[in-house]
Amino acid sequence: MSFPVSPESLLEALYETLPDPVLIINEDRRIVASNAAASEVFGYSAQELLGMGPEQFYASAEDIREVGEAFFPLGKEATRLHRRYDFLRRDGSAIPVELTVNKIRDADGTAVALVVILRDLSATVAAQEERLRAESILNTALDAISESFVVFDEQDRLLLCNDAYRKVYAKSAPALQIGNTFESIVRYGLENGQYPDAGDTPEAREVWLAERLKNHNSPEGPFLQRIGPDHWLQIEERVTADNYYVGVRTDVSALRRAKSESERLGAILEEVAQEVFLLRLRDRKFIYANKAACDNLQYSLEELREMEPGLISDDPESQNLAEKFGPILSGETRILSADTRHKRKDGTTYTLRGRYERLDYDSEPVLLALGDDITERLEIEKALARKEQEFEDLVQNLPDLITRANADTTLTYVNENYARFIGLDVDQMIGRKFIEFIRENDRPLVLAHLADLTPESPMATSEQTMVNPSGEPLWYLWSNLMVFKNGKPVELVSVGRDITEIREAQNKIAKQSRALEVRNDALEQFNGIVSHDLKAPLRQIRLFADMIAEDISAGKTEDLAMFSGYISQRSEAMEQMTSNLLEYSQLAYQQIKPQDFELSQAMSAAWSNLAVNVKEAQAQLISDVDIEVCADFGLVTQLFQNLFANSLKYRQPDSPATIRVSARIVDASASIIVEDEGIGIEAAQSEKIFGVFQRLHADEKLYSGSGIGLALCRRIAESHDGHIVLDPTYQGGARFIVTLPLSPAE
CATH class of the missing domain: 3.30.450.20 (PAS domain)
Structure with a gap:
């Protein structure tokens, strides 16, 4: 017959209807949950209790220290505390309580929180x-x-x-x-x-x-x-x-020495909900059993005193019981925790989860036992196990990655597919935060996505990259459903589906589109240059050719050599312009070959390539850059070489050139600053200088060049999904800011 009420509902009902206050304390010693009795006894609302610490409840700072040292950090050996303390209500009045503290452990046995039960002892x-x-x-x-x-x-x-x-x-x-x-x-x-x-x-x-x-x-x-x-x-x-x-x-x-009952001890122990026993080890006779123990076993204290422990044991094999308690009976172990089956007077049985401690008082050792009837708890656990198995059978054959987690991303369930993808066993993942298995750069985005889930919009999807155990990056579409209770997030259910092939197709199309845009842009510039810049030398050649023809017709020969020289110069200029244009246009179609390297390596290579210019300018490079990028080493070297060449060319007359390079990481990109102390560039020209064949100095004898160097720099930066700009606010020279992604775009 199926259980009429779900285990979760039953646990919630027990938790909320328990007459004693129940508090759940996290590793930071803050309340994360409380039942209705806690609000009633202490005078705080459930919302006010959240986040409160021990300093607001204990009447004594010494008590705070004692309990704190016993349990924190949660990894300490101590697992349970049962003691009387004085607590404070909201109105400042003191209330004596019987404090019972247990650790809450996850499936791996790791303590993750404390459950605190308090019983009002005012009347007692x-x-x-x-x-x-x-x-x-x-x-x-x-x-x-x-x-x-x-x-x-x-x-x-x-x-x-x-x-x-x-x-x-x-x-x-x-x-x-x-x-x-x-x-x-x-x-x-x-x-x-x-x-x-x-x-x-x-x-x-x-x-x-x-x-x-x-x-x-x-x-x-x-x-x-x-x-x-x-x-x-x-x-x-x-x-x-x-x-x-x-x-x-x-x-x-x-x-x-525990030779007789103690009225004082009895008055305290009689109020304890746990079963408490004192057993004299010399003759294996009960000395004491509290009311809870007597009521559950259905024997009076007088009857128990005449009995040996074996008479209330339901262990079918007495040898197992002897082996279980042998170490504590012999004195080898002082404390033992064990589950035992007890038999009531009417023949029914129950399971007792007990803590047994040997107390040695000279020649009269006794055994103190404190335990809880966990029969109902075990039934609930069995029902939960059955439900979990049904859920497991349902989802194990699905190809998707399926997880369940607390609102703080602590995993409570993962299917085998997800565990295999991460490369761990299921048990190794339960209790850990799934944010640990997400690439560090993606974590802020995932957390922000989860934070956007609300009771009104509890479900949303997001795409993220994940790396399998083979190191292969894959794209997954995650559907996330946040379950809310009373407006508070309590559980997150996530399903991830492999969309790598779809994403690769999308990326391929997007990459082709970007490449097409770059090529179209280069083609447009090429057309503009052909129609404008190349026509100028052609017009001059034609003009001088016409002048030569006119002089020949007129029989004049004195200016022919000069006109011929002009034609030769324009032809050479046109040839150089054509070569530079070819170099620029080829870059638009060039496939970059990314590799990992330090920016300092590319700068060193660029500086070495300019050795003659460096010596002539008595130049000095000041750099402290140690950032690793994944880019085309040759193109990045050419970018630095062009910038350095500009700084060497446009230095102050009769002054050694000094070039400074610095860099820092900003939003997954390297921001590189190259600055000099040269003649500088007017702010109004900050964009014009990156155009093809754009020269700011007409005197080629003083400042030679084709006007394509900075255009190549911009093309190289943009081919890496980066950019380069001139800082127009910089005084005393020129400062260029180059941004390159640390890793290539997918």
């Missing part, structure tokens, strides 16, 4: 305190000699103590003189071995003394103190309205 503590006060007054009134007591005045000087007190602190007796301070008496005891737990070094004893003085000056409740190998006292100290310090010492050695 009030009753206990009233009983203790009455008991103290009654004991003092009936028999002042049987109980040891002491009184210190408002300046913490000994006012009086009875003989029992002097007997209990026999090693400190010489210091128990009226007028001596409490600290001087305790120091005397430390020096004479009164307190065996104070440590063996002066440093350790000072630490112990500081803690003892703190408890004395600000008593918060009874505590235990060992004053001999087998001698324990319960210390209760109070400060009266007149600032007198009154202390009572009760011998609780028998309690510490």
